Amino acid sequence: MKEIVVISGKGGTGKTSITAALTYVGRGEILAADCDVDAADMHLLLAPDFGKPTDFYSGVIAKIDTEACISCGKCKAVCRFDAISIIDDKYVVSPLDCEGCGYCARVCPRDAITTPEQNVGQWFISTTRLQNQLVHARLGIGTENSGKLVAKVKAEARSLAIEKDIPYVLVDGSPGIGCPVISSLSGADYVVLVTEPTVSGLHDMRRVHQLLKQFNLPCGCVINKADLNPEFSRKIEGFLQDENIDLLARMPYHPDFTEAITQGKTIVELDGSELPEKIEILWNTIKSKLEE
Amino acid sequence: MKIAIASGKGGTGKTTLSTNLAAYIAQTHPVVLADLDVEEPNSGLFLSGSPIATEDKFKMVPSWDAEKCIHCGNCQKVCNFNAIISLPKIVMVFEKLCHSCYACAELCPAKALTMVPEKIGTLKAYKQGNLHFVESRLDIGQEMAVPLIGQTESWLNDHFPDALLLLDSPPGTSCPVIEATKDVDFVILVTEPTPFGLHDLTLAVETMTTLKKEFGVVINRHRETGDIVEQYCEQNDIPVLACIADSRLVAELYSQGKMMYKSVPDMQQALDNIIRFLHLPGGRQ
Numbered sequence: 001m002k003e004i005v006v007i008s009g010k011g012g013t014g015k016t017s018i019t020a021a022l023t024y025v026g027r028g029e030i031l032a033a034d035c036d037v038d039a040a041d042m043h044l045l046l047a048p049d050f051g052k053p054t055d056f057y058s059g060v061i062a063k064i065d066t067e068a069c070i071s072c073g074k075c076k077a078v079c080r081f082d083a084i085s086i087i088d089d090k091y092v093v094s095p096l097d098c099e100g101c102g103y104c105a106r107v108c109p110r111d112a113i114t115t116p117e118q119n120v121g122q123w124f125i126s127t128t129r130l131q132n133q134l135v136h137a138r139l140g141i142g143t144e145n146s147g148k149l150v151a152k153v154k155a156e157a158r159s160l161a162i163e164k165d166i167p168y169v170l171v172d173g174s175p176g177i178g179c180p181v182i183s184s185l186s187g188a189d190y191v192v193l194v195t196e197p198t199v200s201g202l203h204d205m206r207r208v209h210q211l212l213k214q215f216n217l218p219c220g221c222v223i224n225k226a227d228l229n230p231e232f233s234r235k236i237e238g239f240l241q242d243e244n245i246d247l248l249a250r251m252p253y254h255p256d257f258t259e260a261i262t263q264g265k266t267i268v269e270l271d272g273s274e275l276p277e278k279i280e281i282l283w284n285t286i287k288s289k290l291e292e
Numbered sequence: 293m294k295i296a297i298a299s300g301k302g303g304t305g306k307t308t309l310s311t312n313l314a315a316y317i318a319q320t321h322p323v324v325l326a327d328l329d330v331e332e333p334n335s336g337l338f339l340s341g342s343p344i345a346t347e348d349k350f351k352m353v354p355s356w357d358a359e360k361c362i363h364c365g366n367c368q369k370v371c372n373f374n375a376i377i378s379l380p381k382i383v384m385v386f387e388k389l390c391h392s393c394y395a396c397a398e399l400c401p402a403k404a405l406t407m408v409p410e411k412i413g414t415l416k417a418y419k420q421g422n423l424h425f426v427e428s429r430l431d432i433g434q435e436m437a438v439p440l441i442g443q444t445e446s447w448l449n450d451h452f453p454d455a456l457l458l459l460d461s462p463p464g465t466s467c468p469v470i471e472a473t474k475d476v477d478f479v480i481l482v483t484e485p486t487p488f489g490l491h492d493l494t495l496a497v498e499t500m501t502t503l504k505k506e507f508g509v510v511i512n513r514h515r516e517t518g519d520i521v522e523q524y525c526e527q528n529d530i531p532v533l534a535c536i537a538d539s540r541l542v543a544e545l546y547s548q549g550k551m552m553y554k555s556v557p558d559m560q561q562a563l564d565n566i567i568r569f570l571h572l573p574g575g576r577q
Contacts, residue, residue, distance in 0.1 A: 009332055011463050012303010016488070036463035039301050039492045060372065080393055096470060096503070101393030102372045115372075124461065141499050144467045147435070167298040175302045176331035199549035207332060210432045227541075229547035253432060253543070258513075261486045281406040 001161045002290050003154075005035075007181060008195065009174035009204030012223040015194040017257050017267055019172040020045040021279045022286075023246035024266040027130040031166045033157035034136035035150045035184040036174040037121065045266050048126030048134045053155035056123055056137070056152060058145040060100040060115035062093045062165040069113035075113060076103035085134060120145050123153055125160065133160060154184065166288075179209050187214070191219040191292055192248065197232035200238065209243065220289060222282065225253035246289060250280045251275070294457045294476040300492030300499075302463035304482045305512035305536070308546055309562075310455035311338040312553045316563045318423035321573035324455045326426040326448055328472040329462040330413060330440045334528040337428045337439070337549050341418030347447070349428065350409035351439045353387040354397050360404035366465065367396035367405060383459040388435050394529065407427045413440045417449060422451065441471045456572065473500070478570060481531065485514060485521040493521060497530065508569065510562065512537035533569045 008015040020042055020191065023032045034042040043050075062083070069091055076091060083097035089135070093104075105113040122143075123137040129134040135157040137149050148230040152172065161169050173184040187190065191212055207219070212219050221240050226233045233250070240247050256275055259266045268276040303387040309331075311566070314325035330566040354376065361383060368378040375389035376396050377487055387410050397405040413430045430437055439464075448457060459495040462473040479500050493509070500507045507530070511521050514535035525532050537558050537566045538543070545552050552559040560576075567575035 010334070011301060012305060020448045023410040038466050039495065041301070041463060041491060042490045044491060078394070078398070096474065099393060100372055101391055101395055103370070103393050103399075105369060106399065107570050108394065115342060141465055141495070141502050142467070142470045146466045176437075178331045178430065178433060178437045180466075181331075182433075196547070198547035199333075199337040201547075203334060203337055204332045214433050225543075225547075228543055232547055248494055253540070258486055261488055264487065285395070 001167060001170065002167060002189045003158065003169045003187060004023070004190050004192060004286060005171040005173050005184055006192045006194060007177060007178065007184065008097070008193065008201050008209060009208035011175040013194045013196045013201060014251070014257055016172055016211055017039050017261065018194055018222060018224065019269045020169060021266040022283050023132065023170055024268050025131060025280050025283045026168065027132045030132060030170045031157055031161045032132065033153050033169060033171045035136065035153050035171050035180070037139045037149045037153065038089045038174055038180065040136055041082065042140065042172050043136055044264060046130060046134055046260070047264065048127040048128045049137065050124050050126055051206045052125045055119050056107055056121045056149055057117040058120050058148045059118050060102060061095050061098045061118055063114050064093055065112045065114070065115060066090045068110050070110055072109060074107045074109065074216050076104050078107050084149050086087045089198065100144070102292050104260065113289065118143065121149055123149065123156065125156065135160065146184035148172070148181040150180050154187065156279065160187050164199045177207055178262070181208070185217060190219055190286065191217050192286065193219055193221045194224055194237060195221060197223060197229040202232065202236055206239070209245070220248040220286070222249045223247070224250060224251045228251040228253045248285050249278060251278060294460045296459040296473045296476040296479045297461055297482060298461040298469060298473055298479055298496060299359060299482045299561065300465055300496035301483065301489055304484045304489060306463070306482045307460055308336045308552065309480070309482050309510060310458055311335050312551060312559060313340065313566060314423055314458050315551055316553045317567070317572060317574040318421055319574060322422045322455065323458065324424040324426065325458045325460065326444060326446065327460045328428070329443050329460055330428045330430040330437050330444070332406055332416045333427050333429050336425065336458050339420070339425050340425070340549060341423065341425055342418030343416060344419050345417040347415045348411050349413045349415055349440055349443050351390070351412050352394070352407040353390045353393045353409040353410045353564065356383045356385060356406040357406070358382070358400045362402045362404070363416050364401060367400055369394045370399050383557045388433070392439065415444055437468045438471045440467060445475065470503065471497065473505060474503060479505050480510055480536055480566070481507055482510045483521055484512050487518045487520070487577065490520050492526055493524070510531040510566070511535045532570070534565040536562045541572070542576045
C-alpha cells in the first residue's frame with residue numbers, strides 16, 4: 001500500500017477539487033482520507049454516508065470544583081496561560097485559554113481540580129457515492145489537537161487499506177505548515193503540491209517545500225490556473241527545476257472548478273472540457289512516480 | 293478598534309481584503325495591518341514600506357542538566373504533551389511538542405530542568421505613510437502557531453495601544469483562529485458563494501458565535517443571481533457588509549501581487565461599504 005498526500009501551503013488553490021477528481025478516476029484502487037479536518041470539504045463532492053461515527057477524545061481541560069476549592073490561589077499562580085480567573089470570588093477556568101497542561105491540578109492542595117479528556121470531534125469510515133471508502137473527520141469548534149485527529153484519520157485509512165487490500169491511500173492535507181500539516185505528512189510515500197501562479201502561491205509553496213525537505217519526502221507539483229499568469233507559471237516551473245521537483249501537470253483556470261463544486265460533482269464528471277483527460281494522465285503520472 | 297479579517301476556508305480573499313482595506317484607509321488616516329497567518333503570511337507580498345523593527349520570537353522549553361538529575365521520572369509524569377521522556381540514564385526533550393507550561397522544570401525535585409528560549413519565528417514591522425504593517429512568520433518545522441500569534445498581539449498592544457488595527461487571521465476554525473480573534477471588537481468573515489465556501493462559513497459563524505464575537509460577511513466572487521451565501525446570511529440575520537463580483541481581472545491582479553481598489557471600482561465600493569458599516573475613518577464620504 002502506498003500513501004499519497006496532497007497539500008498546498010496556501011488555501012484555495014484547488015487542492016480538494018483535484019484530490020476528489022483523482023479519487024474519481026482511481027476509484028477502484030483508491031481509499032481517500034480527508035485530513036483537512038479544520039475545513040473538511042471532500043464530503044461535499046463525494047457524498048459519503050457518514051458511516052461508523054466515532055467520538056475522538058484528545059487532550060484535557062482543567063475544571064475547578066468550587067465546593068472543594070479553598071481559594072488558595074496556587075493554581076492561578078502556576079498557570080502560564082492566564083486561563084484561571086476569579087469571578088464572583090470563585091476560581092474558574094476559561095476553557096478557551098486552558099492549554100490542558102494539568103499543572104494547576106498537580107499543585108492544588110485539595111485535589112479540587114480535575115482534568116477530563118476533551119471530545120474534540122468525530123471521525124467516520126464512510127462509503128462514498130463512488131462506492132469507495134473515505135475516512136474523514138469533523139473537528140469540534142475552536143478545539144486543539146487537530147494534528148492528533150489528522151494522525152487518527154491517517155492511521156485508520158492505512159489499516160483499512162491494508163485490510164481490504166486497496167493499493168493507494170490518497171490524503172487531502174491541510175493548508176499551512178504547522179501541526180496538522182506535519183501530522184498529515186508522516187508516513188507519506190509521495191507528496192503532491194498543488195499551487196497557483198500567483199505571488200502568494202509561489203511564496204507558500206516555497207515554505208511548504210522547505211518543510212518537505214526537512215522530512216526528505218519525494219514530491220511533485222500541479223500548477224493549477226496555469227494560464228492565469230503565464231509569467232508566474234514560468235517562474236514556478238523554474239523553481240521546480242532548480243529544486244528537482246517533478247512537474248506533474250498544468251491545469252487551466254477553468255470555470256468547471258466552481259461549476260463542479262456547485263453541482264456537488266468532481267471536475268471530471270462534467271462534459272466538454274479537457275479536465276477529465278488531464279486528471280486521468282495526472283493519476284497515471286503519480287502512479288508511475290511511485291514505481292520509480 | 294481591532295478588526296479581524298478571517299475565513300473558514302483558505303483562499304477566499306482574506307489577504308486581498310485586508311491589504312486593500314488597509315491601504316485604502318491609509319490614503320487619509322493612520323492604520324495598522326498585522327498578518328497573523330504566521331504559517332503562510334502573504335500580506336507583505338502586496339505592500340511595501342521601510343523596515344522599522346525586527347524581533348526574533350521565542351518560546352520557553354526545558355533544558356536538562358545531567359549532573360543535577362536524580363532520574364526520578366517526575367518530569368515525564370507531569371508532561372501532558374509527551375514532550376519529555378525520562379529514560380534510565382538520560383532525559384530527552386522534544387522541544388517542538390512543548391507548550392511551555394513550566395510544570396516539568398518547576399516540579400523537578402532536583403532542579404535539573406531550566407527553561408530556556410527556543411526561537412519559533414520572527415516579527416517584522418514596516419511603515420509607509422499612514423500605514424504600519426506588522427508580520428510574523430513561523431520558522432519552518434515549528435508546529436505551534438499559537439504562541440507566535442499571541443506574542444505578536446502583545447507586541448501590537450504595546451506599540452499601538454489606541455490604533456485602528458486590522459488583523460489578517462489564519463484560516464480554519466481551530467486554535468490559531470481563536471488566538472487571533474479572541475480579543476477583537478469585530479470579525480469580518482470573507483467567503484465565496486460555492487458549497488465549499490458556504491460550508492466553511494457556517495463553521496466560522498459557529499466559531500464566532502461560540503466566542504461571542506460580533507461579525508459580518510464579505511462575499512467575494514459574488515454572483516448576481518442565486519448566491520447561496522447571500523441567501524444563508526439573509527436566513528440567519530447575518531449582515532453582509534459588501535460583495536465583490538467574480539472576475540478574471542481580479543484574479544489576474546492578485547496573481548501579480550497588485551492592489552485592486554484603484555483599478556477595480558467594485559473593490560473600492562466594497563471597501564467604502566465596510567468603512568461605512570464599521571464607522572471607520574477614510575473612504576469616500
